[in-house]
Amino acid sequence: MDRQAVDSSMIRSLGYNPEGQILEVEFVKGQVYQYEGVPVEVFDTLIDSDSIGKAFSQHVRSQGYAYKQV
Numbered sequence: 001m002d003r004q005a006v007d008s009s010m011i012r013s014l015g016y017n018p019e020g021q022i023l024e025v026e027f028v029k030g031q032v033y034q035y036e037g038v039p040v041e042v043f044d045t046l047i048d049s050d051s052i053g054k055a056f057s058q059h060v061r062s063q064g065y066a067y068k069q070v
Contacts, residue, residue: 001015001016001017001022001024001034002015003015003024003026004047006046006047006052007052008028008051008052008053009028009053010027010028010052010053010056011025011026011027011028011052011053011056012026012027012028013025013026014026014043014046014047014052016038016040016043018040020036021036021037021038021039021040022034022035022036022038023035023038023042023043023046023060023065024070025056025060031069032069032070033067033068033069033070034067034068034070035060035065035066035067036065036066036067037065037066038060038065042059042060045059046059046060
């Protein structure tokens with residue numbers, strides 16, 4: 001999955017697969033996780049946010065999406 005670099009102290013890059021509604025997150029420490037069932041609106045919110053880390057915590061981490069490390 002292609003990811004785009006983002007300006008965040010917590011997240012290095014984000015990618016999204018609309019067919020599978022999969023959000024891929026690369027953290028600054030190098031781990032990559034895929035979150036399943038994430039609507040495209042959530043991805044758009046992250047990309048457009050002034051604080052991507054805060055938006056990620058609010059709109060992804062706290063929502064209980066299934067995820068796996070890749």
